[in-house]
Amino acid sequence: MDDQATIEADRMVKTQLVDRGVCDPAVLQAMRAVPRHRFVPQVSIQRAYSDHALALEFGQTISQPYIVAHMTELLAVRPGMTVLEIGTGSGYQTAILAHLGAHVVTIERSAELLDCARTILADVCPGAPGAGAPIRMLLADGTLGHIQEAPYDRILVTAAAPAVPDAYRQQLADPGRLVIPLGDRDSQILAVIDKLGDHFTRTDDIACRFVPLVGEDGWSPD
Ligand code: SAH
Numbered sequence: 001m002d003d004q005a006t007i008e009a010d011r012m013v014k015t016q017l018v019d020r021g022v023c024d025p026a027v028l029q030a031m032r033a034v035p036r037h038r039f040v041p042q043v044s045i046q047r048a049y050s051d052h053a054l055a056l057e058f059g060q061t062i063s064q065p066y067i068v069a070h071m072t073e074l075l076a077v078r079p080g081m082t083v084l085e086i087g088t089g090s091g092y093q094t095a096i097l098a099h100l101g102a103h104v105v106t107i108e109r110s111a112e113l114l115d116c117a118r119t120i121l122a123d124v125c126p127g128a129p130g131a132g133a134p135i136r137m138l139l140a141d142g143t144l145g146h147i148q149e150a151p152y153d154r155i156l157v158t159a160a161a162p163a164v165p166d167a168y169r170q171q172l173a174d175p176g177r178l179v180i181p182l183g184d185r186d187s188q189i190l191a192v193i194d195k196l197g198d199h200f201t202r203t204d205d206i207a208c209r210f211v212p213l214v215g216e217d218g219w220s221p222d
Helices: 003-020 025-033 042-047 065-075 092-099 111-124 166-171
Strands: 082-086 103-108 135-139 152-157 172-183 188-196 199-208
Touching: 003 025, 003 065, 025 065, 025 092, 065 092, 065 152, 065 172, 065 188, 065 199, 082 092, 092 103, 092 111, 092 135, 103 111, 111 135, 152 166, 166 172
Parallel strands: 082 103, 082 152, 103 135, 152 172
Antiparallel strands: 172 188, 188 199
8 A cells, every 4th residue: 555545544443443442453454454545436535544434336335444344343254264245335345354364255236336346356455356266256136145155154244134134044154153234224233143053143233324235135126
């Protein structure tokens, strides 16, 4: 990263993450290292490291840095784990997961956003998308998961669901963890769902606000 971006990323990590309780060193390091300004639209580049969600194209958003870090910490990713991410969006969260050493399968329903994220990730991430690389990027309805590469140690959903899609319970490894915003279209609770044997345990975390998860086992389009 250039000097200015490094300064801004360091400040973001301290004031927005550490001061609010994010403490996993690997997560903090990933948030410092991944150049967030590369993933935001050109018009928002001056605000790339600010304490806000930012608009992407097609009414979608790149989450606030704190939400990305907090969700990633809740997910408890370790190197070598396989992670299914639903809602690639800008690809920023994908890059954070890859930086943590996860094998990421990410699904996006918008072809335009996926193409844009693919170009940026190929440039920014050491394990660029391609044959044998740790990031797999798929254009599909993510409410159905992706059975071909299941089970997943972790599933992270970055769009708001009315209820947990069946596919996620089935495609989670045992033990496994799912982090998903659950609620209505306008406000949700971040839920952490742990799978152990036949049991699923739900722990509710903070209130949050995500764009809707639109698909067969999610919300219908407007
Ligand atoms: N994690 C992203 C932000 C995602 S915004 C980032 O870091 O930038 C939510 C994304 O979920 C949007 O891009 C939206 O198009 C996508 N989405 C919504 N429903 C989906 C579905 N059923 N399958 C895959 N992607 C979906």
